[in-house]
Amino acid sequence: xxxxxxxxxxxxxxxxxxxxxxxxxxxxxxxxxxxxxxxxxxxxxxxxxxxxxxxxxxxxxxxxxxxxxxxxxxxxxxxxxxxxxxxxxxxxxxxxxxxxxxxxxxxxxxxxxxxxxxxxxxxxxxxxxxxxxxxxxxxxxxxxxxxxxxxxxxxxxxxxxxxxxxxxxxxxxxxxxxxxxxxxxxxxxxxxxxxxxxxxxxxxxxxxxxxxxxxxxxxxxxxxxxxxxxxxxxxxxxxxxxxxxxxxxxxxxxxxxxxxxxxxxxxxxxxxxxxxxxxxxxxxxxxxxxxxxxxxxxxxxxxxxxxxxxxxxxxxxxxxxxxxxxxxxxxxxxxxxxxxxxxxxxxxxxxxxxxxxxxxxxxxxxxxxxxxxxxxxxxxxxxxxxxxxxxxx
Amino acid sequence: xxxxxxxxxxxxxxxxxxxxxxxxxxxxxxxxxxxxxxxxxxxxxxxxxxxxxxxxxxxxxxxxxxxxxxxxxxxxxxxxxxxxxxxxxxxxxxxxxxxxxxxxxxxxxxxxxxxxxxxxxxxxxxxxxxxxxxxxxxxxxxxxxxxxxxxxxxxxxxxxxxxxxxxxxxxxxxxxxxxxxxxxxxxxxxxxxxxxxxxxxxxxxxxxxxxxxxxxxxxxxxxxxxxxxxxxxxxxxxxxxxxxxxxxxxxxxxxxxxxxxxxxxxxxxxxxxxxxxxxxxxxxxxxxxxxxxxxxxxxxxxxxxxxxxxxxxxxxxxxxxxxxxxxxxxxxxxxxxxxxxxxxxxxxxxxxxxxxxxxxxxxxxxxxxxxxxxxxxxxxxxxxxxxxxxxxx
Numbered sequence: 001x002x003x004x005x006x007x008x009x010x011x012x013x014x015x016x017x018x019x020x021x022x023x024x025x026x027x028x029x030x031x032x033x034x035x036x037x038x039x040x041x042x043x044x045x046x047x048x049x050x051x052x053x054x055x056x057x058x059x060x061x062x063x064x065x066x067x068x069x070x071x072x073x074x075x076x077x078x079x080x081x082x083x084x085x086x087x088x089x090x091x092x093x094x095x096x097x098x099x100x101x102x103x104x105x106x107x108x109x110x111x112x113x114x115x116x117x118x119x120x121x122x123x124x125x126x127x128x129x130x131x132x133x134x135x136x137x138x139x140x141x142x143x144x145x146x147x148x149x150x151x152x153x154x155x156x157x158x159x160x161x162x163x164x165x166x167x168x169x170x171x172x173x174x175x176x177x178x179x180x181x182x183x184x185x186x187x188x189x190x191x192x193x194x195x196x197x198x199x200x201x202x203x204x205x206x207x208x209x210x211x212x213x214x215x216x217x218x219x220x221x222x223x224x225x226x227x228x229x230x231x232x233x234x235x236x237x238x239x240x241x242x243x244x245x246x247x248x249x250x251x252x253x254x255x256x257x258x259x260x261x262x263x264x265x266x267x268x269x270x271x272x273x274x275x276x277x278x279x280x281x282x283x284x285x286x287x288x289x290x291x292x293x294x295x296x297x298x299x300x301x302x303x304x305x306x307x308x309x310x311x312x313x314x315x316x317x318x319x320x321x322x323x324x325x326x327x328x329x330x331x332x333x334x335x336x337x338x339x340x341x342x343x344x345x346x347x348x349x350x351x352x353x354x355x356x357x358x359x360x361x362x363x364x365x366x367x368x369x370x371x372x373x374x375x376x377x378x379x380x381x382x383x384x385x386x387x388x389x390x391x392x393x
Numbered sequence: 394x395x396x397x398x399x400x401x402x403x404x405x406x407x408x409x410x411x412x413x414x415x416x417x418x419x420x421x422x423x424x425x426x427x428x429x430x431x432x433x434x435x436x437x438x439x440x441x442x443x444x445x446x447x448x449x450x451x452x453x454x455x456x457x458x459x460x461x462x463x464x465x466x467x468x469x470x471x472x473x474x475x476x477x478x479x480x481x482x483x484x485x486x487x488x489x490x491x492x493x494x495x496x497x498x499x500x501x502x503x504x505x506x507x508x509x510x511x512x513x514x515x516x517x518x519x520x521x522x523x524x525x526x527x528x529x530x531x532x533x534x535x536x537x538x539x540x541x542x543x544x545x546x547x548x549x550x551x552x553x554x555x556x557x558x559x560x561x562x563x564x565x566x567x568x569x570x571x572x573x574x575x576x577x578x579x580x581x582x583x584x585x586x587x588x589x590x591x592x593x594x595x596x597x598x599x600x601x602x603x604x605x606x607x608x609x610x611x612x613x614x615x616x617x618x619x620x621x622x623x624x625x626x627x628x629x630x631x632x633x634x635x636x637x638x639x640x641x642x643x644x645x646x647x648x649x650x651x652x653x654x655x656x657x658x659x660x661x662x663x664x665x666x667x668x669x670x671x672x673x674x675x676x677x678x679x680x681x682x683x684x685x686x687x688x689x690x691x692x693x694x695x696x697x698x699x700x701x702x703x704x705x706x707x708x709x710x711x712x713x714x715x716x717x718x719x720x721x722x723x724x725x726x727x728x729x730x731x732x733x734x735x736x737x738x739x740x741x742x743x744x745x746x747x748x749x750x751x752x753x754x755x756x757x758x759x760x761x762x763x764x765x766x767x768x769x770x771x772x773x774x775x776x777x778x779x780x781x782x783x784x785x786x
Contacts, residue, residue: 003649005558005592007507013656040454048457052449056442061433064441064636099492103662114400131660165398199398243457245667256396263406267524269496273666274638
């Protein structure tokens with residue numbers, strides 16, 4: 001009756017498929033390959049307890065009081081250091097703390113996008129980024145990907161043709177595609193952004209979860225190297241390497257964007273939970289993060305290898321996939337063109353869920369694709385999941 | 394150079410005056426009446442420590458993992474009970490947890506306001522609400538207030554004339570005005586909302602900080618009593634009664650608005666810090682909140698009485714004010730029409746800051762007004778602040 005009162009921008013806003021799937025995934029006996037969540041068994045109980053003790057004993061007043069919209073200064077400094085370790089030179093003042101990457105994207109969309117502005121994303125792309133850009137009433141277009149990530153030549157053809165405001169990309173161990181942008185394409189992408197003057201939104205939640213020794217320089221490092229620092233924004237998070245529940249992420253922004261981002265942060269929620277920020281800061285001070293990351297890498301690599309080899313052995317003739325070099329996701333395509341949204345009903349009745357690929361496209365979805373996460377299931381469950389998928393064919 | 398890339402909606406977005414003032418207020422020797430922050434000396438150290446212990450020992454996995462966008466179920470149930478105590482009957486399912494009232498307002502604005510829609514606010518009104526509605530590109534208009542809060546007859550003349558989407562109001566111990574909407578006006582306001590079909594956004598951060606035994610029924614209770622539950626949204630927070638730093642607030646929304654609000658919550662930051670939510674839930678379980686509220690009421694009432702009597706004794710002929718019945722703010726007007734924005738420079742040099750009134754108006758500010766908060770200064774500082782104001786005349 002009164003739904004006509006809703007703002008037009010939210011009328012088409014959908015709940016994410018993952019959200020719906022999480023309901024199924026909690027049914028007894030169902031093995032979930034659907035979530036995008038880290039394995040909670042790997043949370044550093046001891047380290048987080050140490051951090052909590054430090055916060056309560058030495059930061060009590062601060063932890064529960066209002067803070068600055070930019071974020072807790074010492075945490076911004078710690079992130080500056082962490083960024084340097086990733087190859088990004090920036091000032092602590094360039095870092096704005098957010099309540100996770102999702103908020104980073106929402107704030108960036110609000111800072112940059114006028115209704116009708118074009119944002120280019122990968123095919124497939126992170127589903128919740130589509131929600132954010134859709135809420136900002138962007139014209140969302142997509143560029144294909146292959147085993148080396150976004151096909152930058154295809155992007156060039158598009159940007160040379162009509163103006164583009166921003167390109168959104170998860171260049172390293174992407175979600176959902178699992179692919180990583182090659183070094184040559186990274187260089188080309190930042191050159192295009194300089195030549196055609198669009199902003200790159202580099203979303204980097206997964207780069208620490210590297211299964212190899214290969215180093216992937218952030219786009220922001222490449223951009224700065226060619227003097228294109230004004231056209232790149234970098235966002236990352238502690239969600240996949242420490243804790244998603246605390247909701248602590250950050251953006252690194254160029255000077256011209258800083259005031260808008262801080263003002264938006266203030267207008268949207270004043271600041272990120274001081275308690276969460278101090279917990280993160282005190283955790284970093286324990287020096288345990290590198291060990292924690294190494295443990296997560298080992299554990300996820302092991303699960304990936306097990307899962308991939310099971311898939312190849314049991315379903316190698318039915319589906320194909322690019323082998324991820326890191327991250328949390330395996331993106332596959334059914335060789336027979338099976339519609340994975342429809343197939344889900346059958347696999348669910350056999351006790352296994354994944355995310356159908358169609359939700360990761362802004363248009364013209366490939367219905368034969370699917371995203372599987374292998375990080376929360378046990379080894380036995382991963383084997384059993386593959387059997388159940390096979391039995392559902 | 395590249396600021397032309399900013400979205401048009403953020404180009405006019407200003408940092409709040411409070412933010413700027415907080416810088417001054419930290420200068421050595423300066424007494425701040427400028428902040429809108431609770432007194433951290435009243436934080437319940439022992440209770441929060443108990444809550445933290447409970448979270449770490451019994452909710453460890455949950456506290457650091459992703460959660461539901463609607464909020465932690467047991468906390469939503471606890472808020473349902475707390476709402477019932479305030480006179481609001483609702484289901485736990487009507488409660489959506491947010492990262493503080495500021496986020497509640499932002500989400501509601503995004504859910505309801507199309508660019509150009511009219512939102513009516515009080516004169517004066519909460520400054521950060523003006524930022525939110527301005528970001529939503531609302532047409533913001535205002536209605537005057539007197540000692541009984543918003544002048545609802547003036548509102549009637551306006552809404553009878555042209556359509557209005559929403560009325561934003563802090564009806565109880567308002568910020569900045571310190572006034573409380575009378576019972577008769579509450580009834581009239583919800584009747585108008587029914588007759589002229591606009592949404593009331595009832596912002597209630599302060600009602601527990603009641604200096605009297607008088608009971609002020611929430612607008613939502615009045616609205617439900619006349620079958621107008623579809624035109625009212627209620628938002629509140631733990632910021633003023635427990636801890637602002639954890640950033641935990643909530644909205645109570647009618648059925649037709651629920652999906653949009655939850656989808657927006659998901660799109661903007663997935664969910665509120667699970668750690669903060671569990672801390673709040675475990676704190677509520679200790680049963681200490683009523684005692685904590687009683688202590689805050691006593692302390693703030695004492696400070697208010699001291700400050701008000703000093704003001705009357707020293708500056709009674711220079712400024713006038715309505716006596717607040719609760720809350721954190723005293724709103725005054727200089728009888729000689731002194732411009733308080735300009736005066737601030739002088740009072741600052743004498744070591745006392747307040748917030749000039751002009752920032753709390755959407756247009757045609759009354760430059761002779763000012764907002765003073767008395768809750769963080771010591772008794773001696775309050776007395777000294779009044780002396781310094783007098784010396785600045």
